[in-house]
Amino acid sequence: MNASKAKAAHEAEIGAGPSPDDAPAARQPEAAGHAEAADAWGHAAVQDGEGERAASDAAREADAKEADAKEADPCRAERARAAEWEARALEQELKARAHYDRYVRLAAEFENYRKRTMREQEQQRKYAVQPLAERLLPVVDNFERALAQAQAYAAAVPGDPGASPPESGAASGGSGATPEEGNAGAGLSVAFVEGMTMIHRQLLKALEEVGVTPLVTVGRPFDPNVHQAVGLVPRSEGLASGTVAEELQKGYMLHDRLLRPAMVKVVE
Secondary structure, three states, X not given: OHHHHHHHHHHHHHHOOOOHHHHHHHHHHHHHHHHHHHHXXXXXXXXXXXXXXXXXXXXXXXXXXXXXXXXXOOOHHHHHHHHHHHHHHHHHHHHHHHHHHHHHHHHHHHHHHHHHHHHHHHHHHHXXXXXXXXXXHHHHHHHHHHHXXXXXXXXXXXXXXXXXXXXXXXXXXXXXXXXXXXXXXXXXXXXXXXXXXXXXXHHHHHHHHOOEEEOOOOOOEOOOOOEEEEEEEOOOOOOOOOEEEEXXXXXXXXXXXXXXXXXXXXXX
């Protein structure tokens, strides 16, 4: 570029030279100007040439180094790209494992929650009748006591028309009954006892259908988990020590749960 500028200046000076009249006087300065412009043009041309040669040499050197590197390791770029892809794949795999582990934990927690909820709901359905059953047990006890009294009275009437109910005074105003009245009372007592017995069986069946069952205690070994000892009886034949000899109040189970312990007397 410097050489071009110098050459353009030189040509301008030549084109704008002195007139024929001034030629002799201006010939010497003109020659000097031509010489200076030529020197400047030549110097600039040298500098431009040196710069071009330096740039060319640098480019050739870079190409040579790149060629040497390719000759020394032609698969370096491929290996770099492969390493980059491997790093990305490893990162994605680690993320996938983390997400999978989280999914497995959440699935396990949800399954445990579902099972626990189902178990609690089953327990609630299974023992939902417990409060009602606990309130009905005293009613059943009183019904059985009344049934036992009616059975004892009905058993005494046929053999003795004038008999009175156990521990209840006279059957008719405190005086003995006539044979006709005794026979009528006997028939009425038997029918009454049979009706009460049927009602008792229906009541126990209804309780059994919801899971309430009585405990069998007499003759069984004493079990503090289901028995409540309220007294001792002397040892007798046929009953070993530590067995239940008498039941004072029935015990009941609600499925596999103790609803009420049995009050018993135990052999010494």
